[in-house]
Amino acid sequence: MSEHVDVLIIGAGLSGIGAAATLATRQPGKSYLVLEGRPASGGTWDLFRYPGVRSDSDMYTLGYRFKPWLGGKALADGASILDYVRETAREYGVDERIRYDRHVTSADWDSDSATWRVAVTHGEESTTYTASFLWACTGYYNYDEGFTPVFEGRDRFRGEIVHPQHWPEHLEYAGKRIVVIGSGATAVTLVPAMADQAAKVTMLQRSPTYILSLPARDPLALGLRKVLPRQAAYNVTRIKNIAQASALYNISQSQPKIVRKVLRRLNQKQLPEGYPVDVHFRPTYGPWDQRLCLVPNGDLFKAIRSGKAEVVTDTIESFTERGIALSSGAELEADIIITATGLNLQLFGGVDVSLDGQKLDAPSTMAYRGLMLSDLPNFAYTVGYTNASWTLKADLVAEFVCRVLEHMTEVGARTVVPVRQPGVGEEPFMDFEAGYVLRSIDQLPKQGDVEPWKLKQSWFHDVRAIRNSKLDDGVLEFS
Incomplete structure (x- = not known):
């Protein structure tokens, strides 16, 4: 029945x-x-x-x-x-x-x-x-099932390969070399989160993504809660954030060159002096043609400044026994490869x-x-x-x-x-x-x-x- x-x-x-x-x-x-x-x-x-x-x-x-x-x-x-x-x-x-x-x-x-x-x-x-x-x-x-491209030589790699959508319950990564393939929201979240325990975390990207650092806490929201009822404080913060996000999107679409320059300047301030920002943080497409990645309190940039994380912009030639061979001829050695390659x-x-x-x-x-x-x-x-x-x-x-x-x-x-x-x-x-x-x-x-x-x-x-x-x-x- x-x-x-x-x-x-x-x-x-x-x-x-x-x-x-x-x-x-x-x-x-x-x-x-x-x-x-x-x-x-x-x-x-x-x-x-x-x-x-x-x-x-x-x-x-x-x-x-x-x-x-x-x-x-x-x-x-x-x-x-x-x-x-x-x-x-x-x-x-x-x-x-x-x-x-x-x-x-x-x-x-x-x-x-x-x-x-x-x-x-x-x-x-x-x-x-x-x-x-x-x-x-x-x-x-x-x-x-998440999306993973076909990587030549994948079976040769002696380490562990993980897709974020199927994260092992007890993955041990402390003290290990990690390569995260990808540059989207998942990758920029994983890199700083793992950097403190790993020996080194490398974000390997084929092309850069626009990244914007935001405060992890919203001062206006926290302040309004002290003087307004919960729902009223929430409503005001909600409208404010919708308006800000909408304005950023509309300006990105109408004035992409200006937004590109502003984002580059903000990123440059949070990266080490002399860092090749145009290599690793300057996408070829316009702002918001793809989703813009937000990072709380610039945690990704902090991990890079500390030396615990790095960004490599290159394409993959093949996997090797020890890691990944790049089209430039370099090799990234890894104990764990994370394929943050999408959905x-x-x-x-x-x-x-x-x-x-x-x-x-x-x-x-x-x-x-x-x-x-x-x-x-x-x-x-x-x-x-x-x-x-x-x-x-x-x-x-x-x-x-x-x-x-x-x-x-x-x-x-x-x-x-x-x-x-x-x-x-x-x-x-x-x-x-x-x-x-x-x-x-x-x-x-x-x-x-x-x-x-x-x-x-x-x-x-x-x-x-x-x-x-x-x-x-x-x-x-x-x-």
């Missing part, structure tokens, strides 16, 4: 728990369940266990709109974020509605009954859930979505407001911003879905579906040059060239376009 709920949420990470908490608050009459493929909640913040794991967005915007972040650090460690997410689940009763170790394999919309039939495996057992509305809060990467993008957690038995061809669909897909009924997904905190968009998606469900109840509708309009031009789903996006862009839905099909990647725009938009917009059809 199948179990039926009004709303079935896939994923008990940051997005899924936020979605369920919002649903429980705004639509208390709706029944729901959260299906989680792993044995614990928390998503990314439970999965990643590498040294120093932390947020790369400030917690006043990565935190939920409805639950103030009360931690001391703005760029918080992974354990604190996990505690925050799970505390939210307990406070809103979400933890009682999570089913763990439930791997969703497929979801088929049945038009006759206006329900989703969702196939789930639990160990050796298979079962089916049915739901009136399906909500994918699965993130956009493969939790089972594998995966749509809807790898669930096979179909419509009346016909498999969904995602690239032929178009994203409506970045949260629903054209011609796919009673379905929503949560994907955050690429240029700002993930949760800013996740909160807006949750509010919108609740508004849609409320409207369906008011008008007696069983289905809601965005209908693609003729003449809307197609654009890539994400206008972003990150490797994980470029590797998979042909597998994603499209976005349109006009609203509500075009994604703005702007919270200030989406507050109007998503939170305050009319549902009877000529695109959403209720029936």
Whole structure:
């Protein structure tokens, strides 16, 4: 027998728990369940266990709109974020509605009954859930396998090779030589976190990344807490940080040369005198064409100044028995090589979505407001911003879905579906040059060239376009 709920949420990470908490608050009459493929909640913040794991967005915007972040650090460690997410689940009763170790394999919309039939495996057992509305809060990467390029000679290396997504529980690295391949958020977190115990940590990058040092603590947030109620202090800090991040992004896009010079100057001040900053910290692309990396209190630069860490900009010729041979002819000796080489993008957690038995061809669909897909009924997904905190968009998606469900109840509708309009031009789903996006862009839905099909990647725009938009917009059809 199948179990039926009004709303079935896939994923008990940051997005899924936020979605369920919002649903429980705004639509208390709706029944729901959260299906989680792993044995614990928390998503990314439970999965990643590498040294120093932390947020790369400030917690006043990565935190939920409805639950103030009360931690001391703005760029918080992974354990604190996990505690925050799970505390939210307990406070809103979400933890009682999570089913763990439930791997969703497929979801088929049945038009006759206006329900989703969702196939789930639990160990050796298979079962089916049915739901009136399906909500994918699965993130956009493969939790089972990170991305690792093919490295020639990998099998020759006598040391240990580790991907951060699958960090060994008892990896001994004290006193050892470590090479971290990569230059993104994970790499710039790992290098200073391991530098104190390791003999030497080398960040090997093919090309530099823009890096900005920020204070680990937000003085305004800490000051406001002393004079304002928690929620009010949180709201003010949140808006301030959103505005700052938005301004930096917009200036980076409109005046890239100026921002490039400012970032170079800031980096140069924190590096040893005479350091080749243009070799190791001057990317070829413009600021925010890829995600800008934040480092708390300049910890990466401190590790470099101390001599415990170094940056090498080169390409890999092959792995050797002792380490890595570079195209320049040099060899980096290592006891441990960490491949911080990125993620594998995966749509809807790898669930096979179909419509009346016909498999969904995602690239032929178009994203409506970045949260629903054209011609796919009673379905929503949560994907955050690429240029700002993930949760800013996740909160807006949750509010919108609740508004849609409320409207369906008011008008007696069983289905809601965005209908693609003729003449809307197609654009890539994400206008972003990150490797994980470029590797998979042909597998994603499209976005349109006009609203509500075009994604703005702007919270200030989406507050109007998503939170305050009319549902009877000529695109959403209720029936």
